[in-house]
Amino acid sequence: MGAGRLSPDQLVFHDWGSVKLNGTLVYTWIAMAVLVAGSWLITRRLSTGRRVSRWQTMLEVVVGFMRREIEQVSGRRADLFLPFVGTLFLFIAMSALLEIVPGYVAPTGSLSTTGALAACVFVAVPVYGVASSGPVGYLKHYIRPSPFMLPFNVIGELSRTVALAIRLFGNMMSGTKVGAILLSLVPLGPPIIMSLFGLLIGFIQAYVFAILAMVYIASGMRTHERREAEAEEAEEAEQGEQGPKGEQGAKGDRADEAERAGQADEAARADGDGEAGETPASTRTGTGKAPAGDDRKDADDD
Amino acid sequence: MTDAAVVGLVSIITSGLTIAIGSVGPALGEARALAEALSAIARQPDEANRITRTLFVGLAMVESTAIYCLLVSMILIFANPFWNRVVAAGS
Numbered sequence: 001m002g003a004g005r006l007s008p009d010q011l012v013f014h015d016w017g018s019v020k021l022n023g024t025l026v027y028t029w030i031a032m033a034v035l036v037a038g039s040w041l042i043t044r045r046l047s048t049g050r051r052v053s054r055w056q057t058m059l060e061v062v063v064g065f066m067r068r069e070i071e072q073v074s075g076r077r078a079d080l081f082l083p084f085v086g087t088l089f090l091f092i093a094m095s096a097l098l099e100i101v102p103g104y105v106a107p108t109g110s111l112s113t114t115g116a117l118a119a120c121v122f123v124a125v126p127v128y129g130v131a132s133s134g135p136v137g138y139l140k141h142y143i144r145p146s147p148f149m150l151p152f153n154v155i156g157e158l159s160r161t162v163a164l165a166i167r168l169f170g171n172m173m174s175g176t177k178v179g180a181i182l183l184s185l186v187p188l189g190p191p192i193i194m195s196l197f198g199l200l201i202g203f204i205q206a207y208v209f210a211i212l213a214m215v216y217i218a219s220g221m222r223t224h225e226r227r228e229a230e231a232e233e234a235e236e237a238e239q240g241e242q243g244p245k246g247e248q249g250a251k252g253d254r255a256d257e258a259e260r261a262g263q264a265d266e267a268a269r270a271d272g273d274g275e276a277g278e279t280p281a282s283t284r285t286g287t288g289k290a291p292a293g294d295d296r297k298d299a300d301d302d
Numbered sequence: 303m304t305d306a307a308v309v310g311l312v313s314i315i316t317s318g319l320t321i322a323i324g325s326v327g328p329a330l331g332e333a334r335a336l337a338e339a340l341s342a343i344a345r346q347p348d349e350a351n352r353i354t355r356t357l358f359v360g361l362a363m364v365e366s367t368a369i370y371c372l373l374v375s376m377i378l379i380f381a382n383p384f385w386n387r388v389v390a391a392g393s
Contacts, residue, residue, distance in 0.1 A: 072352075
Protein backbone atom coordinates (compact mmCIF):
# COMPACT_ATOMS: atom_id res chain seq x y z
CA MET A 1 0.00 0.00 0.00
CA GLY A 2 1.44 3.33 -1.01
CA ALA A 3 1.67 6.21 1.40
CA GLY A 4 -1.16 8.10 -0.28
CA ARG A 5 -3.75 5.36 0.03
CA LEU A 6 -5.76 5.02 3.20
CA SER A 7 -7.31 1.58 2.70
CA PRO A 8 -7.37 -1.33 0.22
CA ASP A 9 -10.82 -0.06 -0.82
CA GLN A 10 -9.10 2.44 -3.08
CA LEU A 11 -7.08 -0.23 -4.86
CA VAL A 12 -9.30 -1.17 -7.81
CA PHE A 13 -8.39 -4.30 -9.72
CA HIS A 14 -11.21 -4.36 -12.20
CA ASP A 15 -14.02 -1.95 -13.00
CA TRP A 16 -17.32 -3.06 -14.52
CA GLY A 17 -18.95 0.33 -14.28
CA SER A 18 -21.26 -0.02 -11.29
CA VAL A 19 -19.42 -3.00 -9.79
CA LYS A 20 -15.82 -2.54 -8.79
CA LEU A 21 -13.51 -5.36 -7.83
CA ASN A 22 -11.42 -3.64 -5.19
CA GLY A 23 -8.51 -4.77 -3.09
CA THR A 24 -10.59 -5.44 0.01
CA LEU A 25 -12.69 -8.04 -1.81
CA VAL A 26 -9.76 -9.76 -3.46
CA TYR A 27 -7.67 -9.93 -0.29
CA THR A 28 -10.67 -11.16 1.70
CA TRP A 29 -11.13 -13.94 -0.85
CA ILE A 30 -7.45 -14.83 -0.61
CA ALA A 31 -7.63 -15.08 3.19
CA MET A 32 -10.81 -17.16 2.93
CA ALA A 33 -9.27 -19.44 0.33
CA VAL A 34 -6.14 -20.00 2.42
CA LEU A 35 -8.22 -20.79 5.49
CA VAL A 36 -10.62 -23.14 3.70
CA ALA A 37 -7.99 -24.92 1.63
CA GLY A 38 -5.67 -25.25 4.61
CA SER A 39 -8.35 -26.68 6.87
CA TRP A 40 -9.55 -29.05 4.18
CA LEU A 41 -6.07 -30.32 3.40
CA ILE A 42 -5.21 -30.84 7.05
CA THR A 43 -8.46 -32.41 8.19
CA ARG A 44 -8.57 -34.76 5.21
CA ARG A 45 -6.30 -37.21 7.00
CA LEU A 46 -6.88 -36.89 10.70
CA SER A 47 -5.38 -39.56 12.87
CA THR A 48 -5.97 -40.56 16.47
CA GLY A 49 -3.07 -42.96 16.49
CA ARG A 50 0.46 -42.45 17.66
CA ARG A 51 1.70 -40.72 14.56
CA VAL A 52 0.06 -37.34 14.29
CA SER A 53 1.11 -35.04 11.49
CA ARG A 54 2.62 -31.66 12.33
CA TRP A 55 -0.22 -29.81 10.68
CA GLN A 56 -2.81 -31.66 12.70
CA THR A 57 -0.91 -30.81 15.86
CA MET A 58 -0.90 -27.17 14.86
CA LEU A 59 -4.66 -27.15 14.24
CA GLU A 60 -5.24 -28.92 17.54
CA VAL A 61 -3.21 -26.29 19.35
CA VAL A 62 -5.16 -23.46 17.68
CA VAL A 63 -8.58 -24.98 18.27
CA GLY A 64 -7.68 -26.01 21.81
CA PHE A 65 -6.50 -22.50 22.57
CA MET A 66 -9.74 -21.00 21.26
CA ARG A 67 -11.89 -23.47 23.20
CA ARG A 68 -9.99 -22.83 26.42
CA GLU A 69 -10.23 -19.06 26.11
CA ILE A 70 -13.93 -19.16 25.25
CA GLU A 71 -14.68 -21.44 28.18
CA GLN A 72 -12.75 -19.24 30.57
CA VAL A 73 -14.40 -16.03 29.40
CA SER A 74 -17.96 -17.27 29.04
CA GLY A 75 -17.97 -19.88 31.79
CA ARG A 76 -19.88 -22.25 29.50
CA ARG A 77 -19.13 -25.01 27.06
CA ALA A 78 -17.26 -23.71 24.04
CA ASP A 79 -19.26 -25.65 21.42
CA LEU A 80 -21.95 -23.00 21.30
CA PHE A 81 -19.62 -20.09 20.56
CA LEU A 82 -16.69 -21.68 18.79
CA PRO A 83 -18.16 -21.48 15.26
CA PHE A 84 -18.77 -17.74 15.50
CA VAL A 85 -16.03 -16.41 17.77
CA GLY A 86 -13.46 -18.84 16.41
CA THR A 87 -14.20 -17.75 12.86
CA LEU A 88 -13.75 -14.10 13.76
CA PHE A 89 -10.41 -14.86 15.39
CA LEU A 90 -9.14 -17.05 12.56
CA PHE A 91 -10.11 -14.61 9.84
CA ILE A 92 -8.56 -11.56 11.51
CA ALA A 93 -5.45 -13.47 12.52
CA MET A 94 -5.03 -14.96 9.06
CA SER A 95 -5.37 -11.60 7.32
CA ALA A 96 -2.77 -10.18 9.71
CA LEU A 97 -0.46 -13.12 9.11
CA LEU A 98 -0.76 -12.92 5.32
CA GLU A 99 0.42 -9.33 5.48
CA ILE A 100 4.01 -10.58 5.60
CA VAL A 101 3.51 -11.68 1.99
CA PRO A 102 4.69 -8.78 -0.18
CA GLY A 103 1.84 -7.09 -2.02
CA TYR A 104 -0.84 -8.38 0.29
CA VAL A 105 -2.79 -5.77 2.23
CA ALA A 106 -4.87 -6.95 5.17
CA PRO A 107 -8.57 -6.61 4.34
CA THR A 108 -9.09 -5.71 8.01
CA GLY A 109 -7.31 -2.44 7.19
CA SER A 110 -10.50 -1.31 5.50
CA LEU A 111 -13.38 0.14 7.48
CA SER A 112 -15.92 -1.80 5.40
CA THR A 113 -14.50 -5.16 6.45
CA THR A 114 -14.22 -4.29 10.12
CA GLY A 115 -17.65 -2.66 10.01
CA ALA A 116 -19.11 -5.88 8.63
CA LEU A 117 -17.40 -7.95 11.32
CA ALA A 118 -18.64 -5.60 14.04
CA ALA A 119 -22.15 -5.77 12.54
CA CYS A 120 -21.96 -9.57 12.80
CA VAL A 121 -21.19 -9.21 16.50
CA PHE A 122 -23.99 -6.65 16.86
CA VAL A 123 -26.46 -9.17 15.40
CA ALA A 124 -25.00 -12.16 17.24
CA VAL A 125 -25.52 -10.64 20.69
CA PRO A 126 -29.36 -10.60 20.51
CA VAL A 127 -29.41 -13.90 18.60
CA TYR A 128 -27.51 -15.72 21.35
CA GLY A 129 -29.39 -13.81 24.04
CA VAL A 130 -32.83 -14.65 22.61
CA ALA A 131 -31.83 -18.25 21.97
CA SER A 132 -30.79 -18.68 25.59
CA SER A 133 -33.46 -16.73 27.47
CA GLY A 134 -36.29 -15.96 25.04
CA PRO A 135 -37.16 -12.54 23.61
CA VAL A 136 -38.68 -11.20 26.85
CA GLY A 137 -35.83 -12.44 28.98
CA TYR A 138 -33.33 -10.87 26.62
CA LEU A 139 -35.12 -7.53 26.37
CA LYS A 140 -35.33 -7.40 30.16
CA HIS A 141 -31.60 -6.96 30.39
CA TYR A 142 -31.96 -3.56 28.76
CA ILE A 143 -33.91 -2.25 31.75
CA ARG A 144 -31.52 -3.59 34.33
CA PRO A 145 -30.78 -2.31 36.92
CA SER A 146 -33.67 0.12 36.39
CA PRO A 147 -35.84 1.26 33.43
CA PHE A 148 -34.10 4.62 33.70
CA MET A 149 -31.00 2.93 32.26
CA LEU A 150 -32.65 1.98 28.97
CA PRO A 151 -31.20 4.79 26.81
CA PHE A 152 -27.71 4.28 28.24
CA ASN A 153 -27.85 0.57 27.54
CA VAL A 154 -28.95 1.19 23.97
CA ILE A 155 -26.27 3.83 23.41
CA GLY A 156 -23.69 1.56 24.97
CA GLU A 157 -24.61 -1.26 22.62
CA LEU A 158 -24.31 0.98 19.55
CA SER A 159 -21.12 2.74 20.58
CA ARG A 160 -19.31 -0.46 21.47
CA THR A 161 -20.09 -1.81 18.02
CA VAL A 162 -18.62 1.29 16.38
CA ALA A 163 -15.63 1.12 18.74
CA LEU A 164 -15.09 -2.53 17.82
CA ALA A 165 -14.96 -1.67 14.12
CA ILE A 166 -12.79 1.43 14.44
CA ARG A 167 -10.34 -0.18 16.86
CA LEU A 168 -9.51 -3.00 14.49
CA PHE A 169 -9.46 -0.72 11.45
CA GLY A 170 -7.23 1.87 13.13
CA ASN A 171 -4.74 -0.69 14.36
CA MET A 172 -4.39 -2.56 11.09
CA MET A 173 -4.43 0.57 8.94
CA SER A 174 -1.87 2.40 11.07
CA GLY A 175 0.45 -0.60 10.96
CA THR A 176 0.63 -0.67 7.16
CA LYS A 177 0.64 3.12 7.02
CA VAL A 178 3.60 3.53 9.33
CA GLY A 179 5.39 0.82 7.36
CA ALA A 180 4.74 2.62 4.08
CA ILE A 181 5.87 5.98 5.43
CA LEU A 182 9.03 4.46 6.90
CA LEU A 183 9.69 2.71 3.61
CA SER A 184 9.80 6.07 1.84
CA LEU A 185 12.16 7.52 4.47
CA VAL A 186 14.49 4.66 5.46
CA PRO A 187 14.07 1.79 3.01
CA LEU A 188 16.42 -0.64 4.73
CA GLY A 189 15.95 -2.09 8.20
CA PRO A 190 13.29 -0.18 10.17
CA PRO A 191 10.34 -1.19 7.94
CA ILE A 192 11.10 -4.86 8.67
CA ILE A 193 10.99 -4.25 12.41
CA MET A 194 7.79 -2.28 12.00
CA SER A 195 6.13 -5.06 10.01
CA LEU A 196 7.20 -7.55 12.68
CA PHE A 197 5.63 -5.27 15.24
CA GLY A 198 2.55 -5.02 13.02
CA LEU A 199 2.30 -8.81 13.01
CA LEU A 200 2.25 -8.83 16.80
CA ILE A 201 -0.35 -6.05 16.88
CA GLY A 202 -2.45 -7.92 14.33
CA PHE A 203 -2.57 -11.06 16.45
CA ILE A 204 -3.30 -9.12 19.64
CA GLN A 205 -6.12 -7.32 17.85
CA ALA A 206 -7.56 -10.61 16.55
CA TYR A 207 -7.46 -11.94 20.11
CA VAL A 208 -9.01 -8.78 21.53
CA PHE A 209 -11.74 -8.68 18.89
CA ALA A 210 -12.74 -12.29 19.56
CA ILE A 211 -12.58 -11.90 23.34
CA LEU A 212 -14.64 -8.71 23.25
CA ALA A 213 -17.23 -10.38 21.00
CA MET A 214 -17.35 -13.22 23.50
CA VAL A 215 -17.72 -10.85 26.44
CA TYR A 216 -20.56 -8.98 24.74
CA ILE A 217 -22.38 -12.19 23.86
CA ALA A 218 -21.91 -13.56 27.37
CA SER A 219 -23.19 -10.34 28.92
CA GLY A 220 -26.35 -10.64 26.84
CA MET A 221 -26.91 -14.17 28.15
CA ARG A 222 -26.15 -13.64 31.79
CA THR A 223 -29.59 -13.03 33.33
CA HIS A 224 -30.86 -16.34 32.11
CA GLU A 225 -27.88 -18.22 33.36
CA ARG A 226 -28.33 -17.07 36.90
CA ARG A 227 -31.95 -18.13 37.00
CA GLU A 228 -31.03 -21.48 35.51
CA ALA A 229 -28.31 -21.96 38.11
CA GLU A 230 -30.72 -21.17 40.93
CA ALA A 231 -33.27 -23.63 39.57
CA GLU A 232 -30.63 -26.28 39.18
CA GLU A 233 -29.40 -25.75 42.70
CA ALA A 234 -32.90 -26.11 44.09
CA GLU A 235 -33.36 -29.27 42.07
CA GLU A 236 -30.10 -30.63 43.35
CA ALA A 237 -31.07 -29.94 46.93
CA GLU A 238 -34.32 -31.82 46.41
CA GLN A 239 -32.91 -34.85 44.70
CA GLY A 240 -29.75 -35.22 46.71
CA GLU A 241 -26.74 -36.53 44.85
CA GLN A 242 -28.57 -38.25 41.98
CA GLY A 243 -28.00 -35.85 39.13
CA PRO A 244 -30.54 -36.49 36.35
CA LYS A 245 -29.20 -35.51 32.94
CA GLY A 246 -25.73 -36.36 31.74
CA GLU A 247 -22.80 -34.05 32.34
CA GLN A 248 -24.55 -32.72 35.40
CA GLY A 249 -21.27 -32.39 37.25
CA ALA A 250 -19.50 -30.19 34.77
CA LYS A 251 -22.58 -28.20 33.93
CA GLY A 252 -23.48 -27.64 37.57
CA ASP A 253 -19.98 -26.45 38.30
CA ARG A 254 -20.10 -23.97 35.46
CA ALA A 255 -23.52 -22.73 36.42
CA ASP A 256 -22.28 -22.33 39.96
CA GLU A 257 -19.38 -20.30 38.78
CA ALA A 258 -21.63 -18.20 36.60
CA GLU A 259 -23.90 -17.58 39.53
CA ARG A 260 -21.02 -16.38 41.62
CA ALA A 261 -19.98 -14.13 38.77
CA GLY A 262 -23.52 -12.80 38.74
CA GLN A 263 -23.49 -12.10 42.45
CA ALA A 264 -20.16 -10.36 42.23
CA ASP A 265 -21.53 -8.37 39.33
CA GLU A 266 -24.45 -7.33 41.48
CA ALA A 267 -22.17 -6.36 44.34
CA ALA A 268 -19.98 -4.33 42.02
CA ARG A 269 -23.01 -2.54 40.70
CA ALA A 270 -24.25 -1.80 44.21
CA ASP A 271 -20.86 -0.27 44.98
CA GLY A 272 -20.81 1.95 41.94
CA ASP A 273 -24.47 2.87 42.16
CA GLY A 274 -24.05 6.59 41.58
CA GLU A 275 -21.82 6.43 38.55
CA ALA A 276 -23.61 3.48 36.98
CA GLY A 277 -25.08 5.86 34.43
CA GLU A 278 -21.78 6.26 32.62
CA THR A 279 -20.75 2.62 32.78
CA PRO A 280 -21.47 0.67 29.61
CA ALA A 281 -22.51 -2.97 29.90
CA SER A 282 -19.11 -4.27 28.86
CA THR A 283 -17.28 -2.51 31.66
CA ARG A 284 -19.73 -3.86 34.18
CA THR A 285 -19.13 -7.43 33.15
CA GLY A 286 -15.43 -6.70 33.27
CA THR A 287 -15.57 -5.55 36.87
CA GLY A 288 -17.87 -8.40 37.72
CA LYS A 289 -15.44 -10.93 36.33
CA ALA A 290 -12.46 -10.21 38.52
CA PRO A 291 -14.10 -10.59 41.94
CA ALA A 292 -15.74 -13.76 40.67
CA GLY A 293 -12.33 -15.28 40.11
CA ASP A 294 -11.18 -14.42 43.62
CA ASP A 295 -14.37 -15.83 44.95
CA ARG A 296 -13.85 -19.17 43.35
CA LYS A 297 -10.25 -19.30 44.40
CA ASP A 298 -11.25 -18.81 48.01
CA ALA A 299 -13.79 -21.57 47.70
CA ASP A 300 -11.16 -23.88 46.23
CA ASP A 301 -8.78 -23.12 49.09
CA ASP A 302 -11.42 -24.12 51.59
CA MET B 303 -2.89 33.46 1.97
CA THR B 304 -5.04 31.54 -0.42
CA ASP B 305 -7.87 29.31 0.76
CA ALA B 306 -5.90 26.17 -0.04
CA ALA B 307 -2.94 27.37 2.00
CA VAL B 308 -5.18 28.12 4.99
CA VAL B 309 -6.85 24.71 4.78
CA GLY B 310 -3.54 22.92 4.44
CA LEU B 311 -1.93 24.84 7.30
CA VAL B 312 -4.85 24.32 9.67
CA SER B 313 -5.15 20.63 8.76
CA ILE B 314 -1.52 19.85 9.36
CA ILE B 315 -1.25 21.79 12.59
CA THR B 316 -4.47 20.25 13.86
CA SER B 317 -3.44 16.73 12.95
CA GLY B 318 -0.13 17.16 14.75
CA LEU B 319 -1.84 18.52 17.84
CA THR B 320 -4.46 15.76 17.69
CA ILE B 321 -2.00 12.91 17.77
CA ALA B 322 0.31 14.66 20.25
CA ILE B 323 -2.33 15.47 22.83
CA GLY B 324 -4.41 12.40 22.12
CA SER B 325 -1.60 9.96 22.79
CA VAL B 326 -0.60 11.42 26.15
CA GLY B 327 -3.66 10.25 28.04
CA PRO B 328 -3.75 6.65 26.76
CA ALA B 329 0.03 6.37 27.23
CA LEU B 330 -0.25 7.33 30.89
CA GLY B 331 -3.24 5.07 31.36
CA GLU B 332 -1.63 2.08 29.68
CA ALA B 333 1.57 2.52 31.65
CA ARG B 334 -0.41 2.54 34.85
CA ALA B 335 -2.42 -0.53 33.86
CA LEU B 336 0.75 -2.38 32.87
CA ALA B 337 2.50 -1.50 36.13
CA GLU B 338 -0.48 -2.65 38.16
CA ALA B 339 -0.72 -5.88 36.18
CA LEU B 340 2.98 -6.58 36.67
CA SER B 341 2.76 -6.12 40.41
CA ALA B 342 -0.36 -8.28 40.46
CA ILE B 343 1.47 -11.04 38.58
CA ALA B 344 4.42 -10.72 40.94
CA ARG B 345 2.10 -11.17 43.88
CA GLN B 346 0.03 -13.99 42.39
CA PRO B 347 1.96 -15.81 39.67
CA ASP B 348 -0.72 -18.52 39.52
CA GLU B 349 -3.23 -16.03 38.20
CA ALA B 350 -0.87 -14.78 35.47
CA ASN B 351 -3.07 -16.15 32.69
CA ARG B 352 -6.20 -14.45 33.83
CA ILE B 353 -4.40 -11.20 34.57
CA THR B 354 -2.67 -11.19 31.18
CA ARG B 355 -5.92 -11.76 29.33
CA THR B 356 -7.69 -8.99 31.21
CA LEU B 357 -4.67 -6.76 30.67
CA PHE B 358 -4.72 -7.29 26.91
CA VAL B 359 -8.41 -6.57 26.62
CA GLY B 360 -8.10 -3.54 28.87
CA LEU B 361 -5.09 -2.20 27.02
CA ALA B 362 -6.91 -2.53 23.71
CA MET B 363 -9.84 -0.58 25.13
CA VAL B 364 -7.62 2.16 26.53
CA GLU B 365 -5.67 2.28 23.33
CA SER B 366 -8.75 2.80 21.21
CA THR B 367 -8.91 6.46 22.23
CA ALA B 368 -5.40 6.94 20.89
CA ILE B 369 -6.41 5.06 17.75
CA TYR B 370 -9.33 7.44 17.25
CA CYS B 371 -6.91 10.37 17.42
CA LEU B 372 -4.55 8.67 14.99
CA LEU B 373 -7.47 8.09 12.63
CA VAL B 374 -8.55 11.72 12.78
CA SER B 375 -5.03 12.97 12.08
CA MET B 376 -4.61 10.43 9.25
CA ILE B 377 -7.86 11.61 7.68
CA LEU B 378 -6.77 15.23 8.03
CA ILE B 379 -3.51 14.55 6.22
CA PHE B 380 -4.35 11.86 3.65
CA ALA B 381 -8.08 12.08 3.05
CA ASN B 382 -9.00 15.61 4.00
CA PRO B 383 -12.59 16.21 2.86
CA PHE B 384 -12.10 19.99 2.58
CA TRP B 385 -8.93 19.83 0.55
CA ASN B 386 -10.54 18.56 -2.65
CA ARG B 387 -13.37 21.03 -2.33
CA VAL B 388 -10.98 23.96 -1.92
CA VAL B 389 -8.82 22.79 -4.83
CA ALA B 390 -11.90 22.33 -7.01
CA ALA B 391 -13.17 25.79 -6.07
CA GLY B 392 -9.78 27.33 -6.82
CA SER B 393 -9.49 25.87 -10.31
